[in-house]
Amino acid sequence: MKLLDTLSKAEQEVDVSKKVKIYLCGVTVYDESHIGHARTIIVFDVLRKYLEDNGIEIEFIQNFTDVDDKIINKANSENKTAEEISTKYIENYFTDFDGLNVKRVTNYPKATEHIEDIIEFIEKLIVKDVAYATKNGVYFSVSKFSEYGKLSKKKIDELQSGSRIEIDEQKKDPLDFAVWKLSDMEPTWESPWGNGRPGWHIECSAMSIKYLGENFDIHGGGRDLIFPHHENEIAQSESCTGVQFAKIWMHVGMVTIDGEKMSKSIGNVKSIKHVLENWGPNIIRLFCLSGHYSKPIDYSEELLMRELVKWNQIRLAYYELMQIRDFEPENGPESDKQRQSEEEKETIEIKEVNEIIIKEGENFDSALEQNMNTHLALQAFYNIVSFCLANENKMTEEAAAHILPEMKRMMKVLGLVLPEIDSEKIIEINQLIKLRNEYRSKAKENKNYYKDADNIRDKLNGLNIETSDRVTKTVWMYKENIKQKN
């Protein structure tokens, strides 16, 4: 599998000959997660699911930044402790992402639980003379790392002309960044340099190396983390260890809202809670995977509606295949000759089904292999769905037995989930559908029976079941609560 590496600006092969080690920069837990977080994390979720589906072992670490000025500010304004704030939003995180069918990663380390590792890391930096202590804290000396700027393609002298850098007389160079901030205000920890808390970037260096080693496979996050966060991580880590940090830097594009940047000041932040309530997890996942991960994607009601249409097609095809064996065989008495020709026909049809399955299965895999092109992978999946819907007559039990495993595999990789079919309820549902269809055929002579048929449909609705009358059969589906709002 190849992935676009930000550092080399080229596609790099992921080494799958051994366990693949992935580190994803997670969220700062001071507020609700939004659709932008969802996209990044869903992309990585599909990456891991694809690798795992291919029998590749992974170790996947995603941190929580639970010490940060924003958390402290929020705690102060709400008269709570920083820990109360971070705990609340970590819980909130899991509610959101479990709801999006994101599989939990190997470990979710927190900065506050790794203070000792961080202090040890800083000590090494000081010993190597790339960091220095002042009366405000400990700073990494950017000038000591000659490759500084290699990830974000920035030049040090150009950065220095930037005016947004806080002036701090204690720093040797305005570009130097804090690895330890001295402060007696809670939350605070003892350190060789005095009480204080870690800087933003150091936790990721310390924790990724602790869990994944000095050199691991994939390090990622949103594009906005390239500078300064990941640039600084590289500087610290490579200065400390002397070896290459991550092999591949994978960055996911931003989500804009109706063409505008999502920001609190504009007031257009879409929380995951909000979008989940209105669209459910599957449509959001389809949306997040509809474009290439490295490019920006624009969130709008129109685009979500398109995914809803696709999702309904997927559901219909899936439920139909799942229910094939429940449909009444309509063959009456047949001569042997007829039966034989039927069988021949079936063999040809199965051959056709298998060809489609193999072809689209290969397309699906090669799309993901090539820099995780989820757009093309989805297309392969949709082609199977369309084939099923367009060839209702060919969807025999045998055909379903060939198609369903592949369909389920793709859905598993993409993280699309339909409710399990309740085998007890199914008998009742099938009886109702059978009865309704009897009324419907009777109604061809006496229209009064339509009322009875409709009553049954209402009853099914009450059981949270919707029906779709196809040419030869009625397919039922669990209803989904989609409000179709932005």
Added chain:
RNA sequence: GGUACUCUGGCAGAACGGUUAUGCGUGAGCCUGCAAAGCUUAUACAAGGGGGUUCGACUCCCUCGGGUACCUCCA
């Protein structure tokens, strides 16, 4: 201002130095008791502008322009 990314048909969005991407939408038709859906078919000579390289460019190079992101809050 700097850096990076990006600019493909009404919209979304891929691939590829030479062949119709595809999907959504739209039109027509089919199916249909009604619903909802589904099916078939038609439909776009598309590549930001201008140069260049090439037998041939959407694809490579230059230039001009638009957009987005980042430039110590950020997924």
